[in-house]
Amino acid sequence: MLTKRIIACLDVDGGRVVKGVQFVNLRDAGDPAELAKAHSASGADEIVLLDISAAHQQRATLLDTVRRVAAQLFIPLTVGGGVRTLEDAAAVFAAGADKIGINSAALADSSLITRIAERFGSQAVVVAIDAKRGKDASRWEAFTHGGRATSGRDAVAWAREAESRGAGEILLTSMDRDGTGVGFDCELTLAVADSVRIPVIASGGAGGAQHFVEVFRDGHADAALAASIFHYGLSSLGDLKQQIGSQGIPMRWPC
Amino acid sequence: MIAIVDYGAGNLVSVKKALDWLGQECLITSDPAQVAEATKIVLPGVGHFASTAALGHSGLQDAITGAIGCGVPFLGICVGLQWMFEGSQESPETRGLGLFPGECERFPAHVKSPHVGWNQLEVDSSSRLFRGIPASSFVYFTHSFRVSLTDTTVACSEYGGSFSAAVEREHIFGVQFHPEKSGEIGLKLLSNFCAL
Numbered sequence: 001m002l003t004k005r006i007i008a009c010l011d012v013d014g015g016r017v018v019k020g021v022q023f024v025n026l027r028d029a030g031d032p033a034e035l036a037k038a039h040s041a042s043g044a045d046e047i048v049l050l051d052i053s054a055a056h057q058q059r060a061t062l063l064d065t066v067r068r069v070a071a072q073l074f075i076p077l078t079v080g081g082g083v084r085t086l087e088d089a090a091a092v093f094a095a096g097a098d099k100i101g102i103n104s105a106a107l108a109d110s111s112l113i114t115r116i117a118e119r120f121g122s123q124a125v126v127v128a129i130d131a132k133r134g135k136d137a138s139r140w141e142a143f144t145h146g147g148r149a150t151s152g153r154d155a156v157a158w159a160r161e162a163e164s165r166g167a168g169e170i171l172l173t174s175m176d177r178d179g180t181g182v183g184f185d186c187e188l189t190l191a192v193a194d195s196v197r198i199p200v201i202a203s204g205g206a207g208g209a210q211h212f213v214e215v216f217r218d219g220h221a222d223a224a225l226a227a228s229i230f231h232y233g234l235s236s237l238g239d240l241k242q243q244i245g246s247q248g249i250p251m252r253w254p255c
Numbered sequence: 256m257i258a259i260v261d262y263g264a265g266n267l268v269s270v271k272k273a274l275d276w277l278g279q280e281c282l283i284t285s286d287p288a289q290v291a292e293a294t295k296i297v298l299p300g301v302g303h304f305a306s307t308a309a310l311g312h313s314g315l316q317d318a319i320t321g322a323i324g325c326g327v328p329f330l331g332i333c334v335g336l337q338w339m340f341e342g343s344q345e346s347p348e349t350r351g352l353g354l355f356p357g358e359c360e361r362f363p364a365h366v367k368s369p370h371v372g373w374n375q376l377e378v379d380s381s382s383r384l385f386r387g388i389p390a391s392s393f394v395y396f397t398h399s400f401r402v403s404l405t406d407t408t409v410a411c412s413e414y415g416g417s418f419s420a421a422v423e424r425e426h427i428f429g430v431q432f433h434p435e436k437s438g439e440i441g442l443k444l445l446s447n448f449c450a451l
Contacts, residue, residue, distance in 0.1 A: 001375060002374045003372060003374065045373055070269070071272060096268050121302035255393065
């Protein structure tokens with residue numbers, strides 16, 4: 001049976017993981033390569049590396065980071081942040097990424113999805129959607145530029161278009177839940193997951209095992225991503241997967 | 256020297272990286288002469304079945320067929336496995352190598368496609384490729400087409416019905432999943448192939 005994936009996200013700025021971390025036995029807790037390796041060893045199904053600086057002068061630093069992370073990682077690696085052109089994507093793939101995440105650039109020009117998919121395959125294109133509930137609480141708007149600007153697009157409609165343009169997966173972040181630890185937005189996840197035929201990764205709000213169970217069961221998510229839950233307090237991803245698995249959700253465990 | 260065949264499709268870096276990690280001498284090449292001289296051949300592939308047409312035009316197909324005929328171990332990964340069959344619904348005009356009978360088919364409509372993620376295997380204990388690998392291991396898949404069960408299937412998986420996750424006959428091997436992305440299990444499988 002296909003398992004539900006638990007994805008660990010590393011936010012990187014200038015070659016360093018910027019959120020606090022509490023891994024033991026690491027020489028350098030801010031080093032993305034060491035952290036990715038540690039997450040993989042403790043049971044992460046995939047790693048997402050998010051370049052939150054995305055400043056143009058730091059592209060070389062990012063590519064170097066991707067190379068160092070990829071060299072020691074034998075599970076799928078997605079790299080997002082600042083990919084604006086086919087050439088940007090090609091450089092990130094050449095550095096060792098398996099998939100790229102695109103957001104603002106795809107909203108600005110959705111043909112970018114198609115161009116990357118035609119060259120590298122749909123499985124390599126993850127369209128990231130930052131969604132926020134609108135005035136009408138049953139709808140969500142897609143935001144761009146790290147959540148700073150609204151695109152005016154309905155998140156569900158945009159997910160469908162991204163799929164038709166060639167996206168292989170949707171990484172769906174609830175801006176309302178991000179960083180709160182109160183649980184994923186299951187309504188948002190369900191609305192998108194039931195509207196597309198490609199896998200949907202839920203993100204934003206993970207605080208404990210029960211939240212993952214809910215977003216898989218009620219939100220129909222295929223995968224769930226978290227960052228801070230793995231960085232603060234929760235020492236073992238394996239424990240988390242066991243707790244989720246004990247509630248009947250198929251997990252890759254033991255790995 | 257292990258040749259990783261480059262036919263302009265997909266990302267070969269991760270396969271090279273895994274073989275480097277295992278301490279294997281390998282090179283990524285699109286030169287039929289280098290493929291013909293290789294001690295082992297790996298044909299990776301992500302993307303569209305139609306991309307394998309380039310193998311026929313470039314002389315790589317002849318080099319591969321010749322090497323296989325001389326007993327050189329061959330491993331096809333993902334689309335690389337699919338190409339070892341007769342063809343695929345994904346691109347009916349593109350013919351496969353026909354080393355194994357059958358065609359690649361779509362997943363049934365009631366499951367999401369592509370099939371992406373970690374799925375569990377059921378492994379035939381007689382397989383050389385899976386030597387030392389637990390029978391119900393998890394591996395990473397990402398594909399939209401699949402091969403049914405055949406008498407050369409040595410590992411199967413379940414998604415909208417049972418399908419071939421790996422095939423094996425003599426020194427010819429194919430895996431639908433990505434061993435280079437399947438953690439320790441995948442590295443063990445690649446190491447088994449390298450040790451043949």
